[in-house]
Amino acid sequence: MGAVERNAxxxxxxxxxxxxGDDSPRDSQLVMNSFxxxxxxxTNSQSGVTDSAAAGSALATGHKTTNGTVAMDGDGKIxxxxxxxxxxxxxxxxxxxxxxxxxxxxxAVFYAHAPKRTQHYDIALxxxxxxxxxxxxxxxxxxxxxxxxxxxxxxx
Numbered sequence: 423m424g425a426v427e428r429n430a431x432x433x434x435x436x437x438x439x440x441x442x443g444d445d446s447p448r449d450s451q452l453v454m455n456s457f458x459x460x461x462x463x464x465t466n467s468q469s470g471v472t473d474s475a476a477a478g479s480a481l482a483t484g485h486k487t488t489n490g491t492v493a494m495d496g497d498g499k500i501x502x503x504x505x506x507x508x509x510x511x512x513x514x515x516x517x518x519x520x521x522x523x524x525x526x527x528x529x530a531v532f533y534a535h536a537p538k539r540t541q542h543y544d545i546a547l548x549x550x551x552x553x554x555x556x557x558x559x560x561x562x563x564x565x566x567x568x569x570x571x572x573x574x575x576x577x578x
Contacts, residue, residue: 424462425462428452428454428455431452432450432451432452432455433450435450435452436450463480463481463484464480464486465477465478465480465481465486466480466486467486467487467488467489468486468487468488468496469488469489469496470489471489472489473489473490473527473539474526474527474528475487475489475490475491475492475527475528475530475531475539476488476489476490476491478492478527478528478530478531478532479491479492479493479494479502479531481531482504482505482506482531482532483502483503483504483505483531484502484505485502487502490527490538490539490540491536491537491538491539492527492530492531492534492535492536492537492538492539492545493530493531493532493534493535493536494535494536494537497537498536498537498538501535502535504531504532504533505532506518506532506533506554507532507533507552510552510553510554515555515556516554516555516556517554517555517556517557517558518532518533518554518556518557518558518559519556519557519558519559520558520559520560521559521560522559522560523542523559523560523561523562523563524546524549524557524559524560524561524562525542525543525545525546525549525562525563525564526560526563527539529559530545530548533548533549533552533554534548534549534552535548536548542562542563542564542568543564543566543567543568543572543575546562546564546565546575547575547578549575550575550578562575562576
């Protein structure tokens with residue numbers, strides 16, 4: 423949510439007050455707009471219209487990448503650490519909760535690295551290697567790989 427959306431919400435609040443007969447000059451500022459520190463991030467991709475892998479990677483790691491890439495550079499050579507991995511490294515408890523598959527690109531950018539978001543089995547294996555404290559979500563897309571011949575990630 424950017425400044426434009428926050429401003430629209432403030433205008434809506436002011437309009438709602440007016441429609442109820444409240445014409446007092448009270449400030450309609452959102453509490454979040456009064457915080458002493460605010461930040462902004464651009465999550466656009468390095469390759470066309472942004473997908474969730476590139477946007478999530480930018481959000482989780484602070485690095486832009488190409489579409490389809492999970493927490494790595496666009497060439498798939500450099501792994502980027504996520505804010506979740508840094509927090510875990512500092513001794514904090516870390517959990518990932520999603521309504522999507524656990525190896526989907528959006529949650530995966532916080533615990534995995536993959537040159538292609540479709541590497542679901544390899545991404546799922548990194549879940550148990552992350553050392554994170556909790557995972558909750560929509561299960562696994564291919565827990566035994568695409569060919570269903572690999573050891574189930576649930577056994578890992």
